[in-house]
Amino acid sequence: MQGKELMALADGVRRASRWQDAVRLLLLIDASAKPVSGDLPAPAAAVGVVRTQVRLQKLDFWLRYPDYLAFELMNEYEAHPDDSGLLDLAEEILGSEEPDLRRFPMLRHRFGAFEELDEALAPLVEKGLISKTQILGANRVAEHVYFLLQRGREVAGDLTGEAPALEWYVTRTKQLVALVDGLGGTQLKNRQYLLKDYADTVIGRHIAPITDQARERLARLRAGSPAALPAADEETS
Template identity: 70%
Template sequence: MVSPVVIRRASRWQDSVRLLLLIDAAARPISETETETEAAPPTSVGVVHTQVRLQKLDFWVRYPDYLAFELMNEYEKAPDEPELLNLAAGILNSDEPDLRRFPMLRYKFGAFQELDDSLAPLVERGLLSKTQVLGQKRVVEHIYYLLERGREVVDAMIADAPALEWYVERTRLVVDLVDGLGGTQLKDRQYLLRDYADTPVGEHISSITDQARVRLGELQSSHVASAARTVPEAS
């Protein structure tokens, strides 16, 4: 008899903390238009637009192997920035791809997990405010406002719980990697990986750690060979 596959799940508290740190990292300043139209609460210190964008950023936090693959993509575009390759190596040469992975379902718009349960405690405690832009038949956009209290709690958590430092660094890395890209652009970018795109709807997206490590070895070998070619011969 084949044992069922056990899916590792985060607790509600873990999801809430991770999303608060991610929203803090991704939030941009409130625009004058948002202030003038009173869409933003008075104590807002930042905003993240669209649920799709938040979901796609969260995917790279929850799947370190996919993030490493994306870092290698960026390195191939800019081979004069070996730090990107070093970051990927730091992820793949550790046990992070197993210990830090919390699987997500593949939905019709890509990686998905219902956010309401995880965001509810943040809203209830005055750390976050969320609103929706309604179209004629459906919600057009979800908007998440980080409140002053939310940023204060983030700062306090970082000071009081050093174990959260990984999430702080990782959420910032993910946001910096795709700075300026919207949710649809991130979705399209993640669909470029066949393992992701071929996951049946309703099933959990699987790990790509092994193939990412193979690719890392190839890129590292290529980098070493390229560096050797640029070293001038001794006279």
């Protein structure tokens, strides 16, 4: 993981560098990896596994769009109003510059937010931090599987010592995984489609931020007048 490339600005779209993408995904895989089950052809050095590309993509979306994460926190708060920590965290996100500083836009594809992962994961594979494989179905790939290797866990744990600014990613990935623990990729995809702004994004276009909308909703919740969740279109694919 030598050298930190600066993010590039292309066509007015803020983009992460290859280094930034690799580090973010390593920390996300480290936070979300589950114990390896016996039915998987895991490498000997595997210490955890993330199953399905869809789940990894959807987690990455919320990490790259803090305002959407805050909106999801408010959804959970309305479902569990006794957990004030959910609203506090949403307020922490929306009361800062995080929605702008941490946002790296993703394109809307047929199944929602999507970005090819191979280029970002390649440095992690090359350096023996992760391993990935595919489970084949009858006619196509049935599942993408990402193994966290022992060296990857060690590097993830050492990163904040080398670059303290990365502590934000460590904290947010853990909070994000705790929020959606136990949910599979399809469930996460369906939850993201509940927001009309997301569902209505034209395929092939970047998903727009919802920071102002999220802050308005937070203000209503703090005032004790929760707003209804905007409805999505029936099309969810």
